[in-house]
Amino acid sequence: MQEKDKCERVLIDGSRLMIESMARAGADAFIGYPITPANLLYAYGSQRMSIMLPAPDEITTLQWMSGLSITGKIPVTATSYPGLALMIESVNMAYMMELPMVIVLVQRLGPATGTATCGAQGDLLALKGMMSGGHPLPVLATSNFEDCWKLSEKAVHIAAKLRTPVVLLTSKEEVMTQKSFDLNLLDNIKQTQLKYFDKDSNYKTYDAEGLVPEFLPVNQNVHQVRFNASTHDQYGILQHSSEDALNNTRRLEKKINEYLDEYTYYDYDQQDGAKNIVVSYGISSAAAIDAVSDLRKQGIKTSLLIPKTLIPVTNVYKKIINKYKKTVIAEENINNQFGQLLFGVERPENIRFVEGLGKMITPEEIIKEVKK
Amino acid sequence: MSSQLLNTSSLPYCKGCGHDLIAKQSMKALEDLGFSPLDVIMVTDIGCHGIIDKCLNTHTVHGLHGRSAALGAGISYGLENPDKKVVVFIGDGGATIGLQHIMEAARLNLNMTVILHNNMLYGMTGGQTSGLTPKNFATTTSYEGNPLSGYDICALTHTAGASYTCRVLGIGDISDKFSSAFQVKGFSLLEIVEICPSYGVKLNPRRKLNEIVESSGRKIGEWENSRPAYKLSQGKKTKDLLSKVSIIDREYTHNLKEPISIILSGSAGEGVQLAAAILSKSAIRSGLDVTQKGSYPVTVGVGFSTAELNLSPGKINFHGINIPDVVIITSEDGLKHNLKRINNMKKGVLYIDKSLDIPETGAEIIQYDFRSVGAKNAALTSIVFFSKKSGIINYKSIFKTIESESMDKKLPVDKIKNSIAGL
Structure with missing residues (x-):
């Protein structure tokens, strides 16, 4: 972010920033259906994207997006867990077919229909386990308006570069709350484009030469393209479990992991001499910022880590956390999902957890846990 | 073949x-x-x-x-x-x-x-x-x-x-x-x-x-069926969503030293969310940082309508409100929805329509006839009154916001001014 001379203060919500950023980054279609609390994204998507299609349901949404992606578009949808649950098989399909798209997941209180108008951070483990085979799908979590802008751009770029669906994780409070904001803090958005195969040689839809095969849509008449959701070889021909096909499946995982360093985003506010670190992402990170600020004012040295790339799980976070005697993770669920991602179900004693259910975690709750 | x-x-x-x-x-x-x-x-x-x-x-x-x-x-x-x-x-x-x-x-x-x-x-x-x-x-x-x-x-x-x-x-x-x-x-x-x-x-x-x-x-x-094939027709599109948002210039000063949290609550259809947006923009116009969110039943046309606002001279990170500093209640629906919070207030100020019973609270009570310009304008009247009474922002910034948003023809600005002593 660059501070600029002129101030352009507005009252704005994160949904508007997200859709505008993705449109500028190259997303050109919004497919969706109304679901709370993703409504604003749907409304803005319909106003801004060159194609907006109201799908009758969530499965159709992902199938239409996949079809559009096959023709070279970069589609976006926004949903909440009840919708995502229905999309999952089709997200697996898009992952297997290697189709770029962005899914904005606005978390709300579950399980099931839960409470549509109550925020939550309860979907991280579901995202971790969303792909059959345990393959990772890139998940970026916004923690402020700057992220709504910048990470939305990155989500489109990653989707296009790695030919994959990308999840932009957020929550009700982040996308529906209006805040004062200076538009001059927004950086320029770089437009992405799908890299098309442009050689005369034989085209293989899933060429094993590079980690990410070059893309070709079905709109052209030069090369045959074969998209396949079933286990397939480099040409996209269905296979049971041939070596070529299994190597292709291995490549799908490898490409997501191999480029992780390029899209590992986090904020690390290190305080010299600190023995404590507060770790939080998404909506709870605002409380964490206030908590750390208060702790420092009280003379309690504390560092702060706000992870933004949540999946694949980077070892960077653990390396940072391991420097501290005590870690307090704050997230709005009751099972420490981010903690489980990092440490498994048996959390080390020095990793503490501030939970939240049906309400936002407060700075005071984090401070109390740090002081314990 | x-x-x-x-x-x-x-x-x-x-x-x-x-x-x-x-x-x-x-x-x-x-x-x-x-x-x-x-x-x-x-x-x-x-x-x-x-x-x-x-x-x-x-x-x-x-x-x-x-x-x-x-x-x-x-x-x-x-x-x-x-x-x-x-x-x-x-x-x-x-x-x-x-x-x-x-x-x-x-x-x-x-x-x-x-x-x-x-x-x-x-x-x-x-x-x-x-x-x-x-x-x-x-x-x-x-x-x-x-x-x-x-x-x-x-x-x-x-x-x-x-x-x-x-x-x-x-x-x-x-x-x-x-x-x-x-x-x-x-x-x-x-x-x-x-x-x-x-x-x-x-x-x-x-x-x-x-x-x-x-x-x-x-x-x-x-x-x-004799009908035309589907044709993608998308109508008029916005080229820039940000250009649809009004830039708010700082034209007034504020009188706020510490952040405050405000609950504005009344009945659906009585302009609560609109008044909250006007108050938020007026606070920005006065140099404050603001957060604003709404809360209402799924059937948006009946029952309570509540807005939660934070105003601060500095940057706001956490925007949740547990016990508010200020509560403004314009109707029975609003009172019922916030009764517990009001009961838990040990300090702060409760602005409440004079027709309502005073609930148990540790907050200072200020009663006023917010509904005198009609139920639809109760919330707007209440924020003008609040601004005037608290002095946190200049009440004129509210009328300036209404004018800037071209709402002055739709809202009974003069009647509201006349309803509040000293305006």
């Missing part, structure tokens, strides 16, 4: 399976109509028909069970070249799973052709009854015969608005039917009734296709 759209004449189907006939005649029909292989996007599904992909020289897209019509629809939306042909292969099992996808594509009349391989059961998974299995037809899950009628997919898609629908028996030369379906501008569905040699024939010995279809009450035939 061979076609340059196929790379082999030896297709991977069981002996006697109608899928072989469908693949060969459909591809030949496309070729005869002048489609070159890469003009055609073949979208297949799970089921025996779906193993055709490897035999095709067309573009191929092999998707999920029952979803090929939706996937094909997405491709149809995205194609900018009308000379391309989207052909969807699906079985009766897949059509059962994805019935709505087919209906939606028919309703929209999308440019695509669905070739429905109706062999009256789920063949690949063991011969189970599908939603299109005819009455009395035996399957491995209804050996005595299906007690129910299957869906009449032709009637359904015709009623939904498909340009062309046709049911035909998968016997002999039916290329003219493929040709008719492929030439349609809009949505066409060709249902080919066949019998699965592995399950259907064994479980229904001596039954003939025409007898099965007739006895189930289905007709062989073609049905047409």
